[in-house]
Amino acid sequence: MALPKYPTEQFPSSHFICGGSILFESTRAPLRVCLLHHNVRDEWLLPKGRKDRGEDVTVATVRETFEETGSCERLPLNLITWTPEAGAQTKDAAVPVPGSEEPFMLTLRSTEDAVVKFIWWFATVRMGEDKVEGTQTAVESFRSAAGGDVQVDREVIAMAVDLMRVMYYPVGSVESGGSS
Secondary structure, X not given: OOOOOOOOOOOOOOOEEXXXXXXXXXXXXXXXXXXXXEOOOOEEEOOEEEOOOOOOHHHHHHHHHHHHHEEEEEOOEEEEEOOOOOOOOOOOOOEEEEEEOOOOEEEEEEOOOOOEEEEEEEEXXXXXXXXXXXXXXXXXXXXXXXXXXXXXXXXXXXXHHHHHHHHHOOOOOOOOOOOO
């Protein structure tokens, strides 16, 4: 049997797909990222969670972010992507797509029990409505805030901030924008 042309790794359905969100307080400078503080483990995290059976990962991302932080909506970003236009019969190529609502990054994370989480990351923005009590599951214990220090996913945050600056702050429109 011939080996695959490209390195390949297969994952059975016992692994799971998550939607994650870099939640910005607004699209105005300075950029501030909303984080979750896990009250039991005393750590800062980004909003994310498993998609339900039959649920689209984009819908799961908004649902999970809402459950953990409050109302939000996805933000379009200018991306370089290999995803073709629907119905396009073109050769594979990385192309710039202005205002894309596709995920901007994928993280593969192994858990303690060797299960792999596939986390598709999207940019979102708060809609001004506070978190609704009772939307978290019994095993979740989060408090959301614009602050804290995320131990993981720093690259995801940095990429989201860079993409936000390109999309929402044309060159020369903002002297400096911070993120937290």
